[in-house]
Amino acid sequence: MKNKIIISGATLLAALCAGSCSSFREAGSVQNIEPISVTFSAVSTLESVTSLEGLRISLYNPREDVTIVDVFPESAITIDGLIPGQYSISISGIVTGDDGNTYKLSVMENTSSVSLFTDGETLEYTITGIMFSPLIFKEIYYSGSKNGTANYFMDQFYELYNNSDEVLYLDGLYIGDLLPTTTPSTPTVWDADDTRNVFGRFVFRFPGEGTDYPLQPGESCVLASSAVDHGLDLFNPEIDLDLHDAEFEFFLGHANGDQPAPDMPLFHYGGSATGTLPTSLKQFLSSVFGGAYAIFRVPEGIDWTPAVEGSGWYAYAGTSTNKCARIPIEWVLDAVECGLDETKLTQKRVPSVLDEGMAYVGATYANLSIARRISEMVNINGDPIYVDDNNSSTDFLVDIDQPELGFGRKPEARRYGARMPAWNFTLQ
Amino acid sequence: MAAVLFLPYCQGVYAQAEQHTPVSLELYKMNGLWMQSSNAAGILNDRPDGYATLETGYRRIDGDFRRPQQGQRDDMFHISTEGGLMTSKNIYAWGHFTYERGWIEGANYNMSIIDPYRGMPFYAIDLIPSPWVNQNYDMGFRVATDVLGALSLGLDLSYTASSAAKQYDIRTDNSGMKLQLRPGAAYSFGKHAIGANFNYYSYKEEGISDITSGQEFAYYLHKGLGVADFNLATILSRESNYVGNNVGGSLQYGFNGNGINILLTGSYDYRVEDVNRSWTKPYREGTVRDNQWSVGLKGYTKGKYASYFSLDYGRRSMDGIEFVMVDIGQAWGVAFSSVRSKYETTTASLSYDMVAKGDGGEYGWKAGVAANYIKQDDVYLLPESVFNYENVSMEASFKKNFRFGPRSNRIIPELGVLLNRNLSGGYDYNGPRPDSEPVTGLMAGDLAYLTSDYVAGRASLTYSQTIGRDGSTVIFGKVEGSYTKSADNNLGTRTFLKVTAGCYF
Numbered sequence: 001m002k003n004k005i006i007i008s009g010a011t012l013l014a015a016l017c018a019g020s021c022s023s024f025r026e027a028g029s030v031q032n033i034e035p036i037s038v039t040f041s042a043v044s045t046l047e048s049v050t051s052l053e054g055l056r057i058s059l060y061n062p063r064e065d066v067t068i069v070d071v072f073p074e075s076a077i078t079i080d081g082l083i084p085g086q087y088s089i090s091i092s093g094i095v096t097g098d099d100g101n102t103y104k105l106s107v108m109e110n111t112s113s114v115s116l117f118t119d120g121e122t123l124e125y126t127i128t129g130i131m132f133s134p135l136i137f138k139e140i141y142y143s144g145s146k147n148g149t150a151n152y153f154m155d156q157f158y159e160l161y162n163n164s165d166e167v168l169y170l171d172g173l174y175i176g177d178l179l180p181t182t183t184p185s186t187p188t189v190w191d192a193d194d195t196r197n198v199f200g201r202f203v204f205r206f207p208g209e210g211t212d213y214p215l216q217p218g219e220s221c222v223l224a225s226s227a228v229d230h231g232l233d234l235f236n237p238e239i240d241l242d243l244h245d246a247e248f249e250f251f252l253g254h255a256n257g258d259q260p261a262p263d264m265p266l267f268h269y270g271g272s273a274t275g276t277l278p279t280s281l282k283q284f285l286s287s288v289f290g291g292a293y294a295i296f297r298v299p300e301g302i303d304w305t306p307a308v309e310g311s312g313w314y315a316y317a318g319t320s321t322n323k324c325a326r327i328p329i330e331w332v333l334d335a336v337e338c339g340l341d342e343t344k345l346t347q348k349r350v351p352s353v354l355d356e357g358m359a360y361v362g363a364t365y366a367n368l369s370i371a372r373r374i375s376e377m378v379n380i381n382g383d384p385i386y387v388d389d390n391n392s393s394t395d396f397l398v399d400i401d402q403p404e405l406g407f408g409r410k411p412e413a414r415r416y417g418a419r420m421p422a423w424n425f426t427l428q
Numbered sequence: 429m430a431a432v433l434f435l436p437y438c439q440g441v442y443a444q445a446e447q448h449t450p451v452s453l454e455l456y457k458m459n460g461l462w463m464q465s466s467n468a469a470g471i472l473n474d475r476p477d478g479y480a481t482l483e484t485g486y487r488r489i490d491g492d493f494r495r496p497q498q499g500q501r502d503d504m505f506h507i508s509t510e511g512g513l514m515t516s517k518n519i520y521a522w523g524h525f526t527y528e529r530g531w532i533e534g535a536n537y538n539m540s541i542i543d544p545y546r547g548m549p550f551y552a553i554d555l556i557p558s559p560w561v562n563q564n565y566d567m568g569f570r571v572a573t574d575v576l577g578a579l580s581l582g583l584d585l586s587y588t589a590s591s592a593a594k595q596y597d598i599r600t601d602n603s604g605m606k607l608q609l610r611p612g613a614a615y616s617f618g619k620h621a622i623g624a625n626f627n628y629y630s631y632k633e634e635g636i637s638d639i640t641s642g643q644e645f646a647y648y649l650h651k652g653l654g655v656a657d658f659n660l661a662t663i664l665s666r667e668s669n670y671v672g673n674n675v676g677g678s679l680q681y682g683f684n685g686n687g688i689n690i691l692l693t694g695s696y697d698y699r700v701e702d703v704n705r706s707w708t709k710p711y712r713e714g715t716v717r718d719n720q721w722s723v724g725l726k727g728y729t730k731g732k733y734a735s736y737f738s739l740d741y742g743r744r745s746m747d748g749i750e751f752v753m754v755d756i757g758q759a760w761g762v763a764f765s766s767v768r769s770k771y772e773t774t775t776a777s778l779s780y781d782m783v784a785k786g787d788g789g790e791y792g793w794k795a796g797v798a799a800n801y802i803k804q805d806d807v808y809l810l811p812e813s814v815f816n817y818e819n820v821s822m823e824a825s826f827k828k829n830f831r832f833g834p835r836s837n838r839i840i841p842e843l844g845v846l847l848n849r850n851l852s853g854g855y856d857y858n859g860p861r862p863d864s865e866p867v868t869g870l871m872a873g874d875l876a877y878l879t880s881d882y883v884a885g886r887a888s889l890t891y892s893q894t895i896g897r898d899g900s901t902v903i904f905g906k907v908e909g910s911y912t913k914s915a916d917n918n919l920g921t922r923t924f925l926k927v928t929a930g931c932y933f
Contacts, residue, residue, distance in 0.1 A: 023671075023673065023700050023702060023715075024673070024675075024698070024700050026715075027700040027715050027717045027749060028717070030715075030717070030747075030749050030765050030766060030767055031766060031767060032766065032767045032770075032809060033766035033767060033768055033809050033810050034810075035810060063657075063752065064860065065860035065861065066860070083810050083811075084752075084764055084766065085752055085764070086752060086754075086763070115752075115763060115764075117752075117763070117764045
């Protein structure tokens with residue numbers, strides 16, 4: 001009897017101990033945490049930019065709530081004392097190229113979650129960028145609004161602004177929305193060259209011969225889908241948005257009719273096999289869920305013909321014959337990416353070099369726009385200088401009282417008193 | 429175990445000493461040096477007797493002088509029984525059972541663990557003081573038998589089941605269990621005896637924290653020394669799962685001579701406990717790696733005026749391991765692990781009691797002094813934060829056994845006084861969110877209490893007598909209380925009151 005008790009007890013004890021061996025082994029091998037040093041090396045893809053001195057590197061560890069900011073002394077920097085973990089890394093800045101132009105640079109790779117666990121590790125990143133431009137998107141209204149229970153989306157508009165002390169000319173400037181039209185749940189597969197280009201759907205081109213459309217410091221150029229007073233009973237009396245004096249109208253034959261505002265010429269439609277607008281499509285309607293938008297300029301001497309095969313188009317995934325306009329990143333002067341809400345940040349489709357973040361208003365048909373934040377600076381006329389950190393997550397306004405609205409603001413053309421250019425048709 | 433407790437009532441299979449009184453049972457237990465150790469096999473060296481007790485009681489603790497996670501008021505009802513017997517086959521069996529049900533008012537900074545002081549820094553805390561309803565079942569037995577004359581084997585098995593329910597949002601419902609086995613062996617040769625036992629226990633605790641009011645609540649995931657991740661929620665269903673195992677052992681040497689009986693022990697335990705969030709897709713929140721060493725010397729002299737002494741020294745080194753987790757689809761994977769917090773505890777204690785022995789295995793009076801020392805050094809690594817304190821306390825007590833009446837009547841008053849002196853202490857926090865409540869509320873409040881000088885006075889009064897025609901049953905009633913006052917008037921006082929009634933069979 002005693003022996004049976006002894007054997008049973010020993011068996012039970014052995015079984016219990018065996019179950020704990022693996023956790024003991026794993027716990028026994030863990031060492032005290034030690035700070036690590038990591039070297040970040042940057043290589044520029046731009047021929048005109050060979051020195052990366054002054055480029056800013058920012059490392060953010062959300063788990064430790066630690067942010068480290070430093071400046072590249074040259075093409076590499078070693079940061080000591082890092083807590084091992086996963087970091088969101090941002091490498092960006094404004095540098096002067098060898099050609100004397102100012103470039104806004106950013107890292108090409110996805111650096112939203114980088115594992116830094118090894119002491120002495122060297123990480124290499126590719127830096128690309130665009131020529132720095134003071135011509136910016138000041139406000140974008142895409143969400144549309146409600147007219148009773150019906151959806152009203154004729155009221156979209158885009159406002160460009162001269163954010164500098166020098167006159168700029170809109171002649172020959174291109175503007176449009178980028179593909180995919182909404183944030184994709186799975187990344188869009190382009191070709192091997194997709195990191196160097198973005199792809200346009202609607203592409204409009206400003207008229208003019210070179211100096212016909214100046215934009216002075218502090219002036220705005222409003223581009224309306226339909227240049228009417230949308231608050232009239234005829235359109236949508238539930239909103240207060242008067243765009244009748246917009247500088248240009250994207251009129252493609254929509255039901256609101258051709259208004260007195262000059263029509264913005266459509267240059268290319270990348271959503272068809274011919275590059276031309278289907279007859280059934282009567283409006284430049286960007287996604288009410290939040291699209292991606294860009295203004296760009298084709299360098300002199302380049303004959304850009306996106307409708308010609310091999311020249312400037314690429315088949316959009318899923319529609320092999322569509323002639324999407326291939327736009328090299330270096331041509332882009334400003335780009336803004338929008339999504340429905342903050343959860344779409346993980347589905348960015350615009351390269352970080354053009355926009356590191358994403359703006360949103362949180363809902364469709366919400367009568368809300370995104371408006372760029374004012375900086376502490378003003379131009380020579382005392383007009384606001386707007387924040388342009390190339391990051392829509394921080395460049396556009398957030399309503400502190402209603403954070404769930406994201407960046408949403410009641411749409412307002414020429415907010416903060418932006419002036420109308422002298423060539424506006426209402427001033428003639 | 430039930431059979432063990434009721435075997436005293438079976439004829440011809442037990443041996444029992446004279447009926448115990450509260451003092452005689454206390455002295456009997458003081459003399460059981462091996463029974464006080466972790467090696468059940470050595471109990472036979474104590475030459476144990478049979479006895480059985482049953483008691484029930486109610487106690488209340490009240491006052492502001494407390495640690496932040498303790499309740500403003502803590503009530504507990506208990507019922508417990510224990511007993512031992514020696515069979516004719518020289519097998520000694522002892523068992524116990526205790527049931528406790530408690531109500532705690534105003535406990536703060538805890539929403540995911542039954543006992544935040546059991547050596548686990550990883551738990552969730554909220555900021556609203558709440559009542560708790562707790563329940564514990566604690567049962568076990570010890571068996572010892574000789575197998576080869578001088579060699580004896582023994583087994584100590586215990587099982588504890590606990591539950592705790594927090595009554596306010598963010599409310600939690602936790603249940604835990606601990607199963608402990610300590611097999612041992614002892615060998616006697618003349619006046620000497622040596623022993624060794626193995627120690628294993630398994631601990632598991634599960635809990636679900638949720639919000640029922642629909643309001644928004646802030647809560648933190650505490651990782652050590654006030655370092656905690658901040659969260660906001662209006663809807664919450666947070667599952668926590670603690671799983672731990674401990675292995676260890678102890679060695680004993682005993683000497684029972686004509687004038688003295690001593691027992692020297694040395695122990696080591698190694699514990700690993702994991703904390704996971706979610707049962708369906710476990711996320712590792714932390715692991716504790718815990719090493720504990722201790723040595724002790726107990727003994728007593730024989731004679732009319734006997735001296736009882738005890739010296740103990742212990743060291744505890746506990747590490748808090750944290751993980752960087754990555755979502756790999758169907759599960760969370762560990763990308764990196766490291767020790768982020770370290771907890772070092774040093775304790776030492778000595779006690780001395782002088783007992784004037786009388787008839788019937790009792791004493792006429794007992795006077796004692798005791799001193800305790802504790803040093804705690806905690807550090808959180810990268811960035812470094814430290815939390816430490818060092819205290820020494822001294823206590824004196826006196827107990828008198830008044831005998832009178834035809835029914836073995838006893839009145840036993842006791843008085844004691846304790847003085848605690850803080851030698852050093854401090855908290856230097858350099859982690860994130862230094863203005864957060866885990867730092868300014870929980871840790872700062874803990875430091876204030878743990879570094880406070882205080883004085884405590886305690887008193888108790890016990891009455892017992894026999895009942896029944898043969899006087900084989902002794903009933904007793906006891907009232908005890910204490911009053912503790914901090915030297916810092918801002919910290920207040922703490923009172924303790926307990927009423928117990930029971931009987932010995």
